[in-house]
Amino acid sequence: MIEVAAAIIGNEQGQILIAKRKKGKSQEGMWEFPGGKIEEGESVEACLKRELLEEMKIEIDPYEPFAVNDHRYGSTHIRLIAYKALYVGGEIVLTDHDEFRWVHPSELHEYPFAPADLKFVQMLQETV
Template sequence: MKAPVAAAVVHRDGKILITRRAPGQKLAGMWEFPGGKLEHGETPQDCITRELREELGVESVAGEILTSSIYTYPGGTIELIAVSVVLQSIQFVLQVHDLIEWVRPHELLQYDLAPADVPIAEEIIRTYG
């Protein structure tokens, strides 16, 4: 059974938003596209809007699904669904992350990304260079 998880792909000025998991969190110190698990009956778009509000304190508009990846962690298998997102503000209030970065697509793989996020980064690089 795969747990569906939504991840935000946010573009701004030719850069992509990534966030680093704070100490004490699962995958602490690793970078990811922000997001979280879908709740029952939620679409990936509904989920990502809620998660960005909860985790980063920002309102957003979720668009199309870009790609997805399946990855098995020791605790179980997830399907990471990448959703194109436009932020309404960038006044971030970090809850489960300790850093945010705006990076050019071709620089994404220079970061220590969570394993499930790597195929999404590769797809972003293929799509946006």
């Protein structure tokens, strides 16, 4: 099983950051909550800070666990661990994604999300 962290990053306007997977990557063209694989001995919070700095050149502050989703992509089993996070700063520069958007939770259904992220989309829309 592969453990992966995902950040539900909010801004002052009540929007959430989503990103579209780059062409050539697994789940290409699908939207997701940004994050990445948790390294050995790394906390979810440390992983998210590192991944968002590497992938988007931004600083975030993960502050609260949101949910966990176990999902299988064929024979690959992932555990996706989502944390709520605050956007701290930095200008978004994409390295692992083709696009990003700040969207209100009520708009999430308009984007085709990677299957492992769908549980979080549903949970966020229930809180609107």
